[in-house]
């Protein structure tokens with residue numbers, strides 16, 4: 001049987017929907033990033049993830065020492081995956097879950113010696129197993145070429161004991177390519193999708209770069225008096241399409257509405273093919289170029305179909321206008337469509353003088369959330385070529401407001417910090433804003449995600465680079481007793497915008513090694529000399545204690561039990577929550593987009609909360625235990641939820657664990673559950689013996705534990 005660059009054997013596969021638990025030991029930022037990694041899986045593969053509800057096998061994500069995972073589904077009930085300190089990066093999490101889904105490192109392929117040399121005497125003692133090679137009886141590469149760009153490849157510095165590389169690529173060019181942690185490579189996706197027989201994604205809907213004559217099935221409407229043209233060049237601009245930037249002969253098309261050739265009021269309508277939503281929210285992205293007139297406009301509509309309206313009804317979503325400019329501009333439009341629909345682009349000729357028209361290119365539609373803010377740095381190549389290293393070469397974004405009303409900005413070290421040259425450094429700053437008197441301070445559990453956009457035309461092949469930072473209200477500044485995320489006018493320093501307006505900027509949090517210049521110049525990060533930084537600030541306070549741990553229902557992993565004690569208490573929170581105060585919202589301003597509601601509650605409760613025992617923040621646990629059949633009652637989002645018991649061939653489900661699911665006859669279930677109980681007891685016994693043995697022969701036990709799981713090289717950034 002043909003298998004892949006992966007552990008051979010169907011028993012190591014997970015179901016397409018992988019059950020997981022996010023343990024309380026995880027950092028809040030890590031929890032948020034894990035959920036974002038799941039979204040990338042949903043966008044680019046057919047793998048989905050769901051909170052564990054008693055399924056037989058599930059992945060328990062916790063904060064262990066470093067980032068590591070076992071390879072494949074070990075069929076052991078609770079299977080651990082560690083997202084430790086400094087592992088809270090989306091590609092690292094994607095990497096660990098690829099292990100869990102059945103993949104070894106790329107440099108473990110049976111044919112790796114044709115591509116890389118492992119320098120064994122430069123590897124830290126005891127870490128050699130991470131460089132094991134697996135022969136083609138254990139793993140298979142599925143006829144996909146060796147991939148230096150795989151997110152599963154180690155960097156040249158992995159587990160080195162000195163300063164010399166541990167991995168040397170046979171083609172020198174790839175020395176600085178290996179070890180990327182941006183996103184899945186094309187080959188990573190190809191292998192995963194083949195291993196799990198994926199044929200479609202859960203949340204991807206459409207992509208179109210207009211390279212083909214069929215224009216992705218889009219249609220010219222008959223309800224207009226003009227048409228969009230399929231062109232590669234317009235005299236008044238754009239000179240090239242956005243997809244290829246004119247670099248490819250006989251290609252490079254976009255759609256254009258020539259407003260210079262029609263009378264005022266003329267319209268041209270382009271409609272997508274019919275699309276079928278699953279989730280009810282979508283993000284439409286496209287590039288737009290206006291070389292016509294300031295009065296020319298682009299309207300984005302959706303045509304929604306229902307039984308009552310079989311021909312569809314139009315709903316206006318967004319109106320895009322502005323002065324003509326000589327470059328492509330990225331637009332995001334949030335949709336919330338729940339029935340089958342088309343996306344409709346309507347160009348409208350205004351009254352002003354036009355020498356050109358409206359153009360669109362590189363459309364992507366997916367059922368994802370749009371970023372909240374976009375920072376387009378148009379002269380980025382110039383900055384890269386001229387900026388000094390360090391603070392003198394640092395630039396700041398404009399100010400942005402979160403939906404809660406916090407003001408923030410992002411700082412970029414274009415040519416790195418003094419300590420970390422040849423890197424782009426990125427930092428988040430809270431800044432003084434119009435709502436500060438109404439907001440909760442210190443700023444609690446707001447996660448900011450900063451994405452350097454890979455402008456590949458197809459969203460599924462983008463390898464954007466991102467980092468997230470979460471504001472922990474309890475964190476103290478290193479240098480003082482101030483709270484790190486307190487009001488910028490209290491803990492920050494004076495700064496000014498280019499227009500001279502002064503404000504206060506709090507301390508920054510981010511990384512000096514966001515992306516190397518070499519990677520930055522690869523792919524499509526820079527187009528037309530510019531880059532896009534996409535920004536989102538969202539409230540993640542619901543993740544502070546969202547997933548209580550439950551004892552495993554089937555079998556404990558004996559080899560991992562030495563690593564971690566499972567927190568079992570169902571009310572434990574690792575950090576005090578500040579939910580009591582998070583209802584405070586801005587009340588007087590117009591900037592935030594959400595409707596402020598709550599009264600101006602002052603914030604004194606926060607300090608009280610800090611000193612309270614964590615348990616005090618959790619509502620009384622399961623007042624009248626609603627769970628049947630020995631289900632465990634836990635509190636999730638302040639609601640009682642049952643975790644239902646399960647065995648090899650049976651499980652309980654439903655809100656109260658009232659329904660039993662089986663794969664076999666009742667009699668067999670009775671027998672098998674008896675056997676399960678016996679097996680569990682046996683394993684517990686063995687575990688105890690193994691643990692005791694390990695306790696007394698540490699070295700041997702440790703080696704055994706590591707042979708099961710693969711760990712990551714921790715970088716010092």
Ligand SMILES: [Zn+2]
Nearest residue numbers: 105710711712
């Ligand atoms: Zn790994």
